[in-house]
Every structure is written in C-alpha cells, then in structure tokens.
Amino acid sequence: MAIETKYIWMDGQLVETERATVPFLSPALHYGLGVFEGIRCYATDQGSAVFRLREHMERLALSAKVFGYRSLPYTVDELVEATKATIRANELKQCYIRPLIYHSAPNLGMNLDAGEPKVGIAAWEWGAYLGEAAIRQGIRAHVASFTRHHPNVTMTKAKVTGNYANSSLAKTESLRLGFDEAIMLDPQGYVAECTGENIFMVRRGVVYTPPLATVLEGITRDSLLTLAADLGIEVVEKPIGRDMLYTADEVFVCGTAAEVVALREIDFRSIGCGEMGPVTHRLQQAFFSVVQGQHARSAEWLDYV
Numbered sequence: 001m002a003i004e005t006k007y008i009w010m011d012g013q014l015v016e017t018e019r020a021t022v023p024f025l026s027p028a029l030h031y032g033l034g035v036f037e038g039i040r041c042y043a044t045d046q047g048s049a050v051f052r053l054r055e056h057m058e059r060l061a062l063s064a065k066v067f068g069y070r071s072l073p074y075t076v077d078e079l080v081e082a083t084k085a086t087i088r089a090n091e092l093k094q095c096y097i098r099p100l101i102y103h104s105a106p107n108l109g110m111n112l113d114a115g116e117p118k119v120g121i122a123a124w125e126w127g128a129y130l131g132e133a134a135i136r137q138g139i140r141a142h143v144a145s146f147t148r149h150h151p152n153v154t155m156t157k158a159k160v161t162g163n164y165a166n167s168s169l170a171k172t173e174s175l176r177l178g179f180d181e182a183i184m185l186d187p188q189g190y191v192a193e194c195t196g197e198n199i200f201m202v203r204r205g206v207v208y209t210p211p212l213a214t215v216l217e218g219i220t221r222d223s224l225l226t227l228a229a230d231l232g233i234e235v236v237e238k239p240i241g242r243d244m245l246y247t248a249d250e251v252f253v254c255g256t257a258a259e260v261v262a263l264r265e266i267d268f269r270s271i272g273c274g275e276m277g278p279v280t281h282r283l284q285q286a287f288f289s290v291v292q293g294q295h296a297r298s299a300e301w302l303d304y305v
C-alpha cells in the first residue's frame with residue numbers, strides 16, 4: 001500500500017513529502033540505527049484525538065535512552081506539539097503517526113556518538129492493519145521459526161528500527177505460508193509476542209499474558225489490562241507455552257496498528273470455537289469505545305488535536 005501524505009515534520013519544519021529524504025550514506029539505512037513509535041489518531045464526535053500521545057512520546061524517549069543516545073534534540077512536550085502540527089498540516093481526521101529518531105550523518109563506523117540524531121514525524125490515513133474483517137472475525141496465525149529478541153542481544157524495551165528485521169523475517173514467513181501473523185517464542189521457548197502486537201490468552205474466564213521481561217511494553221497492552229480490571233476480568237502475567245495457546249478458550253493480540261484482534265486458528269488448530277470469544281469481544285468493545293471518545297477512560301487517554 002502506497003503511503004500518501006503531504007507534509008512530514010523534519011527537525012522542526014513541515015517539509016513536503018517529496019523533499020523529506022535522507023542521504024544514501026545514513027547509518028540508519030545501513031545498520032538500522034534509529035528508534036521509532038507507532039501512534040494512532042481517531043475521529044471522535046469532539047474532533048480528532050490521539051490515543052495516549054504523551055505515553056508514546058515518553059516511550060520514544062526511553063527507546064532512545066535504552067539504545068544509547070546521550071541526548072535528544074527535542075523534549076517530549078515539543079514532540080507532542082509537533083505531532084499535532086503534522087496532523088493539522090495534513091488535514092487528517094484519523095491517521096497513523098510514525099515518529100522516528102535516526103542517524104543520518106554519513107559515518108558508517110557503527111558509532112552512535114558520531115553525529116547528532118535527527119527527528120521526523122509522518123502521519124497518514126491507515127485503516128485496520130490486519131484488515132477490517134480481522135477485527136470482526138479474527139485471524140489465522142502460526143508460530144514463527146524465528147526466535148524473538150533476547151534482552152541481552154538486541155533488547156526488548158526499545159523500538160529500535162534494526163530490531164524489526166527480526167519481525168520482518170517472521171511476518172514474511174507467516175504470509176508466505178498463508179497465515180496472517182506470526183507468534184514469536186522467546187529464547188527460552190515461551191510465547192513472547194507477535195511481530196508488532198502483544199499476545200493474550202483466556203482460559204476459564206481468566207486472561208493470561210506473558211510477563212514484560214522479553215516483550216515490548218505495549219501501550220495497548222497496558223490499556224487492556226486497565227480496561228480488564230475496570231470490567232472485573234482477572235488478568236495474570238505468567239510464562240505461556242505454545243501448547244497453552246492451542247488449548248486456550250480464546251487468544252487475542254493487540255497493538256497500535258492492529259488494535260484488538262482475535263486469533264481464531266494457530267498452527268492449523270482452531271482456538272476455542274474458532275471465532276472471537278466473549279472476553280476478547282468485551283475488551284475489543286471497551287477499547288473502541290475509548291478511542292472513539294465514548295468511554296469513562298476517554299478523557300484520560302485521548303489528546304485532542
């Protein structure tokens with residue numbers, strides 16, 4: 001899908017997309033030296049609103065710290081304002097937002113201290129990442145042949161651009177095999193997360209999800225934990241084996257791009273009754289009601305543009 005957008009915010013200025021380029025010798029291109037975020041803005045009756053914008057920008061700053069940048073050229077507040085300016089300039093009612101901090105100084109010495117990090121923010125209209133039907137009917141997934149990151153190899157708390165080569169290997173394998181998404185196991189063999197989503201399973205009304213040690217601290221994950229507590233649904237964070245997924249009543253994934261989607265089949269095994277289960281449905285409904293500005297949590301989590 002081609003990305004259409006008029007302006008990209010680059011280092012303090014809104015630049016026409018055709019002119020928002022990076023040099024061929026950027027270490028960001030050659031070594032994946034950069035950190036990024038994925039954020040969504042929703043159309044509500046009260047206007048466009050970005051979901052948990054500040055938390056996303058705080059995570060961007062933490063990704064930069066984990067990766068090893070010593071300082072950033074913009075504060076979280078400035079990045080929040082720049083994001084809103086980008087949405088306004090592109091006249092978007094709802095969109096996906098992609099901030100990126102990257103290395104572009106022409107130095108291929110693999111040294112983060114060579115050159116200052118640059119910052120860009122793009123925004124464009126992007127529908128359901130896994131497809132509209134996925135939201136209602138769920139998707140088919142498989143367990144990837146590729147292992148997820150180890151905290152002492154590439155680390156798991158930072159959205160480092162280079163880390164997503166691992167996600168791309170698994171996602172491409174999954175699509176080529178005819179599935180919709182890949183479930184990745186951690187180096188110990190426990191279920192970690194999907195290529196761009198956190199994962200949950202439900203057994204006898206209790207929701208289980210892997211602990212945070214080897215997965216990204218998803219902002220949607222955190223939101224669903226809060227919404228589950230609001231709804232009186234018990235959530236337990238514990239290591240999950242792949243066979244526990246096969247025998248679960250429900251499995252679902254969540255992320256900014258994917259939102260909340262059921263896994264109706266994993267490795268050719270039907271999950272539960274082979275369609276979205278009741279617990280997933282309640283959490284999905286609560287999530288969409290929040291982002292559409294119709295929930296008690298909306299005021300806390302929506303930042304109007």
Ligand SMILES: Cc1ncc(COP(=O)(O)O)c(C=O)c1O
Nearest residue numbers: 196197198216218219220255256
């Ligand atoms: C590897 C990975 N896990 C989980 C998530 C979900 O995180 P969030 O809900 O903050 O988008 C993402 C997306 O950012 C991701 O890339």
